[in-house]
Amino acid sequence: MPVSRYSYRSVNLRRFALMVAAIVIVLGAGYALHRLQVKRNADAMLRTAQNTRTTGNLSESLALYERYLNFRPRDAAVLAEYAEALDEAAKTEPNRVRELFLLYERILTTDPSRTADRRKLIDKYMDRHIYSRAQGHLEQLMKQDPSLIEDAKVMEQYGLCAQALGQPAQAIDRYNLAVATGKASSETYIRLANLLQSDAGHNSLEESRKLLDKLIVDRPRDPDARLARANYFLKRNQKAEAIRELQEAMSNIPEAAKSQKIVVLLADLYRQEKNLP
Numbered sequence: 176m177p178v179s180r181y182s183y184r185s186v187n188l189r190r191f192a193l194m195v196a197a198i199v200i201v202l203g204a205g206y207a208l209h210r211l212q213v214k215r216n217a218d219a220m221l222r223t224a225q226n227t228r229t230t231g232n233l234s235e236s237l238a239l240y241e242r243y244l245n246f247r248p249r250d251a252a253v254l255a256e257y258a259e260a261l262d263e264a265a266k267t268e269p270n271r272v273r274e275l276f277l278l279y280e281r282i283l284t285t286d287p288s289r290t291a292d293r294r295k296l297i298d299k300y301m302d303r304h305i306y307s308r309a310q311g312h313l314e315q316l317m318k319q320d321p322s323l324i325e326d327a328k329v330m331e332q333y334g335l336c337a338q339a340l341g342q343p344a345q346a347i348d349r350y351n352l353a354v355a356t357g358k359a360s361s362e363t364y365i366r367l368a369n370l371l372q373s374d375a376g377h378n379s380l381e382e383s384r385k386l387l388d389k390l391i392v393d394r395p396r397d398p399d400a401r402l403a404r405a406n407y408f409l410k411r412n413q414k415a416e417a418i419r420e421l422q423e424a425m426s427n428i429p430e431a432a433k434s435q436k437i438v439v440l441l442a443d444l445y446r447q448e449k450n451l452p
Contacts, residue, residue: 217246221253233264251286258282258292275299283312290319301332310336327358334363343370354386357393364390365403372410383407398424398431405440418444 224239240257244250258278265271279296282289293312300309313333316323323329334349350367353359364386371383387404394400401424408417421441424431431437 217243220246225256228260233260236260237264249285251282251289254278254282254285255289255292258295272303287315288319290316297332301335304339306336306339310340324352325356327353327356327360327363330356331359331363334366338366338370343373346370354389361390361394361397361399361403364393365399368403368407372407380407380411396428396430398428398434398437401428401431402434402437402440405437414444414447418448 220239220243224236224243227239228236237257237260240253240260243253244257247253258275261271261275261278265275276296276299279292279299282292283296293316297309297312297316300306300312309332313329313336316329317333330349330353334346334353337343337345337349347367347370350359350363350370353363354367368383368386368390371379371386384407387400387407390397390400391404401420405417405420405424408414408420418441421431421437421444424437425441
């Protein structure tokens, strides 16, 4: 019985379908194998980068991190490891600092929730006096966690940024918040006191005096606190009070005798009192 053309066509279509299915299976298996191999290679590369960094070979470690990140560019945890290694390298290669800043920005673009890395970047911007960038990240940090209004360091950093960027009202507000935590540095009290004594602070000399009194109560052994209050007295032309403040510091605080600022200022005030040139 003759075979119809339709039967031949059906057989050919069936064979073609089976052949396509086989090709798809082979290609799929090849792709899966390739992905597995890439994963193994990437994992091995990462382990080598980490081990190389541990042994102190930063240059090779950085190269390996870069190669790994070519495979997995959005691995934020490894980007952070890479940043730490690059930070070490930048200490002896200052020309890599800009690269480090860009890397931290990349980390935070990849994963904005990485608060610890954001705070590291803020510290680095502050160290380089890049206050506008630091302030932007501080604002983002506070949006993510409003409770940071009670974090003395964050408020101090924000206050310093605002002061440097010509925003005295914001600076005074943030410094006050830092002081309210009870953990602010002496420098923050002094910056706030100086702002309160300026035109921007509406010449709030009495507020400044109360703040400096509080500083000395909170930091009785801090020579800078005494120096700050002596300078307050000088701004009010109260030289005798300033001398007494510095003398008390020299008598009761051993570190005061080592402070060049205190020693020089006191000597200068003595000369003025005796009308010496």
